[in-house]
Amino acid sequence: MTIFTTQISLLLLILLSITTFHKTVCSNHTLVRCNEKDRETLLTFKEGINDSFGMISSWSIEKDCCSWEGVYCDNITSRVTEIDLKGHTFHESVKLLKGEMNLYILELEFLSYLDLSFNEFDVIRIPSIQHNFTHSSNLLFLDLSFNYSPTLHMDNLQWLSSLSSLKYLNLGGVFGVDLHKVTNWFEVVTSLPSLLELQLSRCNLNNFPSVEFLNLSSIVSLDLSSNNFTFHLPDGFFNLTKDITYLDLAMNNIYGEIPSSLLNLPNLRQLDLSSNMLSGFIPLTLGNLSSLNLLSIGSNNFSGEISKLTFSKLSSLDSLDLSNSNFVFQFDLDWVPPFQLSYLSLSNTNQGPNFPSWIYTQKSLFDLRLWSSGILLVDRNKFTNLIERIRGVLFLSNNSISEDISNLTLSCSLLHLDHNNFTGGLPNISPMTNHVDVSFNSFSGSIPHSWKNLSELKELNLWSNRLSGEVLAHLSASNQLQFLNLGENEFSGTIPIKMSQNLYLVILRANKFEGTIPQQLFNLSYLFHLDLAHNKLSGSFPHCIYNLTNMVTFHFYSYYVNTIELFTKGQEYVYDVKPDRRTIDLSSNSLSGELPLELFHLVQVQTLNLSHNNFVGTIPKDIGCMKNMESLDLSSNKFYGEIPQTMSILTFLGYLNLSYNNFDGKIPIGTQLQSFNASSYIGNPKLCGAPLNNCTAEEESKNATQSTRNEDSESIRESLYLGMGVGFAVGFWGICGSLFLIRKWRHAYFQFINRVGDKLYVTLIVKLNRKDVAKSITQFCDPNKGDLQELNQTEDYVDSQLSCDNDEREPPLSFFY
Template identity: 55%
Template sequence: MMTFTSQILMLLLLLLSSIIFNKGVSTCNEKDQRTLLIFKKGIIDHFGRLSTWSSEEDCCAWKGVQCDNNTGRVTKLDLSPPYEEKQYNSLEGEINFVFLELEFLNYVDLRENEFDMIRIQPIHYNVTYASKLRYLDLSWNAYDIHIDNIHRVSELSSLKYLNLNGVDLHKETDWLQVFSMFPSLLELYLKDCNLNYISPSLKYMNITSLETLDLSLNNFNFELPKGLFNLTKDISYLDFSSSKIHGELPLSLSNLVNLTYLDLSYNQLKGSIPSWIGQLGNLQHVDFSYNMFLGSIPSTIGNLSSLVSLYIGSNFFSGVISEKTFSKLLNLKDLDLSNSTFASHFDPKWNPPFQLNRLSLANTKQISNFPSWIYTQKSLQVLDLSNVGISSKDGNKFLSFAGGISNLRLSNNSISGDISNVTLNSSYIAIDRNKFTGELPHISPKAELIDLSYNSFSGSIPRDWDNMKYLIDINLWSNRLAGEALIHLSNLKRLRVINLGKNQFSGMIPINLPQKLQVIILRDNQFEGNIPAQVFNLSSLFHLDLAHNNLSGSIPQSVYNMTPMIIGTINYIAGFRLNLFTKGEEYEFESYILRQTIDLSANNLYGEIPLELFRLIQVQTINLSHNNLSGTIPEMIKGMKNLESLDLSNNKFSGEIPQSMTFLTFLSFLNLSYNDFIGRIPVGTQLQSFDASSYNGNRELCGAPLKKCVIEEDPTRTNPSMENEDDDSLRESLYLGLGVGFAAGFWGICGLLFLVSKWRHMFLDRMTDKLYVTLMAKKNCSHKT
C-alpha cells in the first residue's frame, strides 16, 4: 500500500511529465519561426512590442502569435494594438505577405498600426498559399498605404473575412471582379479605399456567398448599378454611405430579401422612397438621412416590424406623419425625422407600441407644444427637439421628465419658466436660446457638456457645481448671472471650454485655472485685477477673450507657452457653438471651426506689449484696443504670417509703423487709429488696401491711404529749419557730384593712357621731364638761400 507521501510524489511526477510533454508538443515549428523572423525584418518597432520575437525563444510564446497545441504550427497572428495603446504603441514599416507561407495560418489581424507599405512576394511553388487563411484584417494603417497587385490576394480561396478599410485602391478598376473570385467570402469591408469605379460587366461576377459589404466613404460619383443587387440574395449588411452616389433607388435592391442593415446616408439620392421598401421584412437598420429624397414617407414602411433604427432626416420629405406611420414598429429604438417639413398629426392620446432610446425631431418646425406621446418613452437616452418651434410655458414639467435623459437638446425654442428647482441628470445638456428664468437648475455631477446660453437666468453659480469633475465644456453666454463664477470652476481639471461672456460676473481671475483649458471667454463682465501670468502658460489654450472688463495692470511678461498659438497643434473637438469676435464684428462659429485669438480690448491695461506675444506666430486675431498701452510695434511682427485681424486702436502706441508689416499677407482687418504713430505708412499692397479709418487719429502719420507726406506735397516750404536742411542737402549733393565728376574724368584719362601704348609713353616721358626740371629748379633755389 502506497503511503500518503508516495501518493503526493506520484501526483507531482505525473504533473511534471504532463507539463514536459505538453511543452514538447507545442514547440514552434522551425520553418514557421524562420518565416515570422523574415516578416519581422520589415517592421519598425519603436516601442518594443516585438521584443519577445527572438530566435532564442519559442515562437509559440511570442507576443501576438498563437500555435496549435498539438502540432506547434502557427495558426494565428494578431498584432493589432490594444485599444488603450493604439495612440502611441503602433508598429511601422511594411506588411510582408511572406506570412502566407505559414501553411496552417487561419487568422491575421494587423489593423490600426502605422504600416505604410504592403509587399506581396511571389509564392514558392511548394507552398499551398495559406489555403487555410479565413480571416485577414489590414485596416486603418497609414493613410497612403496601398496594394499594388490586389489580384494576388484573390488567390486566398478559403478567406471568409477581408477588411481593407483605409487601404488606397484607387488604381483598381476591376476591384469588384477581383473580390468576386473569393468563393467563400462572407464579409468584405472596403470603407474609405478611394474607390471610384464599378465595372459595367457585372453579369460575369459571382458574389453569391457574400453577407456583408461595406463600400462607404468612397468616391463613386455615379448611380447605383442596377445589376449590382442581382449578384447575391444572401447579403444582410450593405453600407454605401458617404460615397457620392446619386440617382434613384434601383428596383433590384428589393431582391435583397435577407437585408437587415441598409445605410445609404450622406449621398445625393433623389426621388421618393418606393413602396417596395416594405417587402424587405428583415430590415432592422435603415439610414436614408442626408440625401435629396422627396415626397411622403410610404405607408409600407410601417410593415417593417423588425425595424430597430430608422434614420430618414435631412431630406426634402413632405406630407403628413401620424401614429399610423409607426403603429406596427414594435421593436423601434432609434428614430430620426430631423430637418424635414412633415406635418405632424399625432393623436394626443396615442400610446406608441415601442420604447425609444434615441429620438430626433430637430429643425422640423411643426411642433407648438411637447408631443404628449414623448412622455410615454421611459427609456430615452438621447432626445433632440432643437429648433422645432416649441413655445410651451410648462418647461418645468417637461424638464422634470427629461432630466434623466443622458443627451438632452432643446436649443432654439421659446420654452419659458423658472426651472431652479429642476434637477438635470444628463451628461449633455443644451437648453440654450430659450426663455428660462430664475436661478440655474441643479445639475448632476456626471455632466460633461452644459449649454445654458441665451436665456434669462439670474443669481450666481451654485456651490455644488464644484463637484462636476467630468465637466468639459460650459457655456453661460448672455444671461443675467453674477458673482465670482471662476471660484467654482477653477478646480474642474477636465474643463476645456469656459464661456461666461455677457453676464455680470465679477472677482479676479484665479492663478490656478484648469490646465487643459483651450477656450476662455470672459467677455462683457466685471472681472478686475491683473491678468495672471499663468493664463499665458496654459499649454492647450488657443482662444483667449477677456475683452470689456475692468482688468488693469500690464500684460504679463512671462514666457508664453500656448502651444496651439506657436506651432498650430489643436485637439479641441466639442459640440457647442462659440461667439467669437474678429475683424471688428461678432461671429458665431461651430466649435470645431478653430480660431487662434487673443482679445484683451476695452480694459485698463497699460505698459508695452511683451515681445513674447509676437512670438505666437499662429495667432489669427489680436485685439488690444481701448486700453492705455504704449510702446512701439516691433519688427518681429512680420513672423505672425497667419494674422488676419489686428486692432491696436485707442491706445498710446508711438513710433513708426514697421516696414515688416507689409509681410502680413493674410491681414484683412487693421485698425491702428487714435494712437501716436508717426512717419510714413510703409508702402505695400497690404497696408494700402485699408481705408483711412484704419489710421485716423495719428496726427503725424502720412502716406496712402492718408494724405501725402509733407515733403512730397510742397518741397519749397519756407520753414527755416526745412530750408537749412535743404541747403545742407544741396551742398552735400554738389560736393558729391564734383567729387564723382573729378574721379570719373581722372580715371577716364588715366584709362586711355594706360590702354593706348603710344600716348602712355608720350605722357609719361613729358611728365618725367617736367618733374625733373621742377625738382632741379627747387634744388637750385634752396642752394641760393
C-alpha cells in the same frame, strides 16, 4: 505503523502532484512554442513597421512568438491562429502602428483572425497576383479599416480572391483605403463564397454595379455608406437576398423612391438610408418590417405624412432617425407607440409648438435630439421627468422653450440647451457630464455648488446669460476642461492661477473679472483662442517664457467643434471652432506697461486686439514675424515712436487700427499699409504719410535722420553688448584660468587679497578710534614699544606687520568648486 503508512501515502501523493504539475507545465510550454515558419513570417511583417509607440516591442527573437503581444497560437498545433493589433488612442494610452502594412502576413496558413484596424499605416504591400498564396486560406475575419493615413491606397482587390473561407471583411475608414481606382471591386467580393459581412464604408467608391449583376445571396450584413455612389434605387434592389439583417447605404447620392421590394426582407433589423437624395412618400407597408430595431431615413427629400400607421408593427424598434425632413407628423395626442426607443432624432423637423406628447411615453431614452424643431410649450411635469431620466445625450438647442429647471438634477453626459428661453438658476448636473452648452438663454444667479465636482467636464459654454458670482473657483476640479466660454455674463472675481492644462479655448469676454492676468495662462500649450476683452483686468502684460505651442507651430488636433462669436477685423463673426484659427483679444481693460517681445513671437496668431487699454512703449520690429496676422488692433493706447517698417510685410493683414496713440514719423511705405484708409491712423498728431497728409520736407529729413540714428544706435548698442560680453568672458577666464593652473600665481594672488583685506579692516578700526586702536595695535604687535604719537606711524607699523604673513598660506581646494 498506521501513522507511518499515512505519512508515506501523503508523501507519495505530494510527489505525484509535483510530477503531474511539472509535466503539465513542460507540456504547456511545449504546446505553445511558436512554429519556426510562422515566426519568420511575423518577423517579415515587422520589418516594414514603424513601432514608435512600442505596440509590438515584445516581438523579439529571444521570446516565443506565441507570447508576443497580439499573437495567439493554437494550444495543440502551436500554429498562429489569431493576430489582433488593433490600434487605440484612449486618453493617455496611445498604441498605433505606422509604416508598411505587408499583407505577406496572410502566408500564415492557419491564421483565421487578422485585425489591423485603427492604425496609421501609410503603405500597403500587396502580394503579386502571380505569387498567390501557397496554401488554402483559413482566414475567417479580416479588418484593415480606419487606418488614418491619407497616403494609404490600394489599386486592386485581386488578392482577396484566394481567401475562400473569409466570412467578415472590413476595408472602410476615414483617410483609409481608397478604392476609387478599383473597377472590379464588386466582382471580387461577390466571388468570395463564404462572405457574410462586408464593410466598405468611406472607400471613395463611385461605380455601383447594375442591379442585374448584383449577387449578394449569402450576405447578411452590408455597409456601403459614405461613398460617392450616384444611382437610382431600382425596384428589384431589395430582392438581392432574403437573409440580410443589416443594410447601410447612408451618405451617398442615391435618388428615387423606396421600392416595394423593401418589404421582402423579413429578417432586416437595421436599415440606414439617411443623407441621400431619396424622395417620394414613405410606404405604409414599412410597418410590416416587424424585426426592424434601427430605422434611419433622415436627411433626404421625402414628403408626405408620417403617422402611427407607419410604425404600427415596429414593436422591436429601438433607434429612430427622421431628422432634417419635410414630413408632416400626424400623431394623436394620446398615441402610445408599440416600441420603446433608446435613440430618437427629430432634429430640424416641424414638431411644434407643443412638445410631442408620444415622446413622454418613452421610458428608456438614452439619446434625445430635438434641436430646431419649433418647440415652444411643454408639459412641465412630464418634461422634467423625461429629461431627468436621460443618461446619454440631450439636444434641445434652437427652440423657444421657457422653463425654470433650477430644481432638476440632469444626468446626461452631453447637455445642449442653448438658444432657448430657459429662466431661473442653472440645474444641478452629474459629475460624469462631459459637455454643457446652455448659451443664449436667460439663466441667472450663481453657479450651483454641485458643479465643483465636474471632474469629467470637457466643454462648458455659458455665453450670453445673466449669471453672476465667482464661477472660476467652481471649476478647479475640471482638469479635463478643453473649451471654456463664459462670455457676456456678470461673473466676477480673479482669474485663478490653476486652470486645466488641456484648455484650447478660453473666453471670459464682457464680464467683471478683475486683477492681473496670471502668467500660467500663457503656458497652456494647446491654447489657440484667448478672449479676455471687456473686463476690469489691470496690471501689465505677463512677461514670462510663453509655452503657447499652438500659437507658434501649427499642430492639428481633433477638437470638439462648436460655434462661437468671434470678434475680428472690426466686426463680429460667427464661426465653428477650428484649430487653424488663432486669436488673442485683451481689449477694453485697464492693462498697462510695455508689451513683451515674447508676444510677437507667436507667429501663428491671426487676430490680435489690444485696443482700449493703457499700454505704452514702442512697437518692436519683431512684429514682422507674425506673418499670419489678418487683424491687428492697437488703437486707443499710449504707444509712441515710429511704426516699424517690418509691418509692411504682413501680407495677410485685412484689418488694421493704430488710431489714438502717440505714433510719430512717416507711415512705412508698402502696399499693405497704404491699402487702409485714414481711420486706421487718426488720433496720432505727429504721424504723416499716405493715407494721411504728406510729410513736410523737414519731417522727411527728420524721419530719415531719426531712422538712421535709431538703426546706428541699435547697431552700436548691439556691438557694444557683444564686445562687452566677449571681453568679459576672455578676461574672466584668462585670469581665473591662470590662477587655477599656475600654483605660484595662485599663492601670490591670495597673499595680495589677504593683505588688502586685513589692511582695510585694521584701517577702518583705526579711523573709528585713532588713539585706542593705535595703542592696542602697538602693544599687541611689539610690547616693547610705547604709545605711538602719530597716526601715520601706526599705519606704517600695521603695513610692516602685514608683510609678515606666511608665504605658503593657500585657500582650501574646495574654493575652486
